[in-house]
Amino acid sequence: MHELSIAMSIVELAEEYAGKEHAEKVTELEIEVGDFSGVVIDALEFAMxxxxxxxxxxxxxxxIIPVHPLARCGSCGHTYHPDSLFQPCPACGGYGAEILQGEELRLRSILVE
Ligand SMILES: [Zn+2]
Incomplete structure (x- = not known):
């Protein structure tokens, strides 16, 4: 299961951080998951x-904080929230937009004590 290995690496990162801080436990984790990251949030919850x-x-x-996608059109510079990676620009109909956010999967913050 894809999400389980992701969850394990999040926990590993947290352990590493806690080790550096000489913390006894981790109390809070914030994980950002983009809609285009390919991660199913429900499955990640379960895996965590x-x-x-x-x-x-x-x-x-x-x-787990969902990140809604944002794209910038390569032709006209319009920024928009695409529903898929292949959605053309709503302003000019152009393809090849740059994805500004929505593909991330990262540990945004961690609290230890
Ligand atoms: Zn455009």
Missing amino acids: EEAVKESICQGAVWK
Whole structure:
């Protein structure tokens, strides 16, 4: 399962950070997931429950923050919220927009104590 390996690497990152900070436990995690990241949020929630068991993150509260896609048209510079990666620019109909956000999958913040 794709999401489980993602959840495990989030927990690993958190453990690494907690180690550097000499923290005893992780209390809160914020994870940003773009609509275009290919990650299913429900599946990631479920995977996180598994991944935090027996780890320094056990008992931590995690928030998964969806990031809505934003694209900038390469032809006219218009920015818009695309529903898919292949949606043409609504202003000029051009393709080949640059995706500004929506593909991310990252640990935005972490609280330890
Ligand atoms: Zn355009």
